[in-house]
Amino acid sequence: MIEAKEVYFSYSDGTVALKNIDMKIGPGDMIYITGPSGSGKTSLLKLFMGIEYPTKGILNVLGQPIVRGQASKIRQMRRMIGPVFQDFRLVMGRTAIENVMLGARFLNFAPKKLKENAANALVKVGLEKKMFSLVEHLSWGECQRVAIARAVIRQPKLILADEPTGNLDKDNALNIIELFASLKERDTTVIVTTHATHLIENIKEGKLIRIENGIICEERLG
Amino acid sequence: MKFLLNNVGYFFKEAKTTIKVNMMSNILSILSTGLILFFAAIILSCWWISSEAVEALQNEAEINVYYAEDMDEISIENMINTIEELYGVGEARLVSEDEAYKRMEEILGKEAKVLKYLDENPFNSFIELSINLEEMESVIESLRNIDGIDQIRDNREVLEKLRSITSLLETFGYIFIAAVGASTLIIVSHIIRAGIFDNREQIKTLRLLGAPEMFISAPFLIEGLILTISGGLLAIFMSAFSVKYIYTAVTGPLPFIPLPPLEPLIRNLIIMIISLSIAFGILGSSLGLWSARDKQTH
Ligand SMILES: Nc1ncnc2c1ncn2[C@@H]1O[C@H](COP(=O)(O)OP(=O)(O)OP(=O)(O)O)[C@@H](O)[C@H]1O
Ligand SMILES: [Mg+2]
Numbered sequence: 153m154i155e156a157k158e159v160y161f162s163y164s165d166g167t168v169a170l171k172n173i174d175m176k177i178g179p180g181d182m183i184y185i186t187g188p189s190g191s192g193k194t195s196l197l198k199l200f201m202g203i204e205y206p207t208k209g210i211l212n213v214l215g216q217p218i219v220r221g222q223a224s225k226i227r228q229m230r231r232m233i234g235p236v237f238q239d240f241r242l243v244m245g246r247t248a249i250e251n252v253m254l255g256a257r258f259l260n261f262a263p264k265k266l267k268e269n270a271a272n273a274l275v276k277v278g279l280e281k282k283m284f285s286l287v288e289h290l291s292w293g294e295c296q297r298v299a300i301a302r303a304v305i306r307q308p309k310l311i312l313a314d315e316p317t318g319n320l321d322k323d324n325a326l327n328i329i330e331l332f333a334s335l336k337e338r339d340t341t342v343i344v345t346t347h348a349t350h351l352i353e354n355i356k357e358g359k360l361i362r363i364e365n366g367i368i369c370e371e372r373l374g
Numbered sequence: 375m376k377f378l379l380n381n382v383g384y385f386f387k388e389a390k391t392t393i394k395v396n397m398m399s400n401i402l403s404i405l406s407t408g409l410i411l412f413f414a415a416i417i418l419s420c421w422w423i424s425s426e427a428v429e430a431l432q433n434e435a436e437i438n439v440y441y442a443e444d445m446d447e448i449s450i451e452n453m454i455n456t457i458e459e460l461y462g463v464g465e466a467r468l469v470s471e472d473e474a475y476k477r478m479e480e481i482l483g484k485e486a487k488v489l490k491y492l493d494e495n496p497f498n499s500f501i502e503l504s505i506n507l508e509e510m511e512s513v514i515e516s517l518r519n520i521d522g523i524d525q526i527r528d529n530r531e532v533l534e535k536l537r538s539i540t541s542l543l544e545t546f547g548y549i550f551i552a553a554v555g556a557s558t559l560i561i562v563s564h565i566i567r568a569g570i571f572d573n574r575e576q577i578k579t580l581r582l583l584g585a586p587e588m589f590i591s592a593p594f595l596i597e598g599l600i601l602t603i604s605g606g607l608l609a610i611f612m613s614a615f616s617v618k619y620i621y622t623a624v625t626g627p628l629p630f631i632p633l634p635p636l637e638p639l640i641r642n643l644i645i646m647i648i649s650l651s652i653a654f655g656i657l658g659s660s661l662g663l664w665s666a667r668d669k670q671t672h
């Protein structure tokens with residue numbers, strides 16, 4: 153699913169964001185990535201999505217090598233990923249359900265099924281009352297849950313969620329984690345970055361990876 | 375490609391949203407595209423009309439033979455027979471003074487009253503030959519050798535003039551279509567570029583979600599088509615009215631100009647403008663998409 157061998161990554165301005173990353177993540181795995189602000193969590197997810205390329209080392213995601221010159225293949229690979237961006241990346245001027253549907257419009261679901269699935273996903277994240285609200289009228293936590301619904305509706309092989317519980321209260325956060333955990337049935341791999349210590353302390357299953365200064369400094373099974 | 379069919383409604387909605395955001399420039403571009411296409415339509419219909427006229431007149435190539443005034447009826451009869459024997463002559467017919475007068479009356483139409491001021495019929499009788507245009511030279515040559523012929527008049531000059539006008543209009547038409555194409559493409563691609571710029575965040579998100587480039591482009595292609603086809607419809611309305619007006623204006627005082635029937639002309643005009651609009655719409659938005667393509671976001 154994901155295989156990283158001695159991956160290094162620095163931004164074009166010279167900032168070294170990741171150093172010597174080794175990882176092997178399989179189908180159905182639940183991975184929590186934690187670490188202080190600026191430690192490189194988002195950078196790692198960017199590499200997994202092919203938004204940035206490793207400066208050194210080998211990275212394979214869903215069978216696709218993350219290298220320059222394969223933009224259209226990487227674009228295709230992204231269709232198997234359900235991303236939750238740290239800044240959500242919702243489309244303004246559209247309702248919650250339109251945003252959720254937009255995540256899957258080009259994935260060849262039957263049109264009727266698409267709307268049904270979008271509504272179901274919004275119910276699962278607890279937004280049944282906000283389905284037809286414009287996203288600019290939603291609170292941060294609500295926007296975050298729309299972004300999560302948009303990722304889930306794609307029925308992805310891999311969920312890459314950047315701080316998906318950052319703006320949520322404890323109950324809502326646990327609800328989202330449960331939602332992600334339930335995807336294990338379909339062998340969906342879930343990678344979540346988080347600061348929330350109460351989530352990490354209580355993890356029953358999955359694996360915790362702690363990054364500091366771009367280096368993996370702790371790996372622990374839940 | 376199924377996703378394209380499944381999302382037709384979404385694409386139109388997106389196109390509508392993009393148009394709404396830049397309502398004013400979209401309306402202006404529809405107006406200017408309409409005007410440009412209107413001018414093209416007018417030039418093209420003038421070309422059609424004149425080429426049809428040349429076509430019609432070509433089959434009506436004629437020579438009028440005026441004979442000496444003191445000739446008697448039998449000599450005239452003989453002359454007609456001799457002329458009809460000539461190679462290339464279809465028919466030779468005597469046009470009497472009265473008939474010549476009546477024809478001029480018809481040609482002048484409303485203005486025919488000027489003829490009333492004349493004391494006597496100013497027209498002479500003559501022999502009218504219908505001939506093949508290609509044989510015009512040789513027929514005239516043979517006519518010169520017949521005794522008793524006073525004057526030979528032919529309509530070659532008129533035909534030549536009409537033909538040169540037609541070819542001028544044709545060249546002009548092509549140049550105009552090229553100019554129309556260029557300016558429409560510039561207008562449309564500029565608007566599309568602006569739309570892409572306004573939607574850059576959304577486009578980036580779609581790329582990150584793995585949307586195919588065709589899915590991202592489709593609304594802009596539709597926007598371009600909406601612009602040019604609306605402009606085209608505007609041009610169709612304006613040119614249909616103008617052509618109708620020209621017809622009524624021309625058929626009154628100049629009834630001898632053979633105009634092609636109005637309905638097929640307008641039908642051709644509609645087909646041509648719509649095809650041009652579609653072609654310019656697709657090309658213009660493709661050009662806009664191409665010029666705004668983003669090498670950074672993949
Ligand atoms: N586009 C960029 N150009 C240059 N440096 C960057 C860029 N994006 C991030 N960085 C730097 O890379 C390092 C890692 O950033 P990253 O966003 O991965 O941290 P993070 O662990 O996600 O932090 P947070 O918990 O605050 O989201 C930081 O030092 C950051 O300043
Ligand atoms: Mg981050």
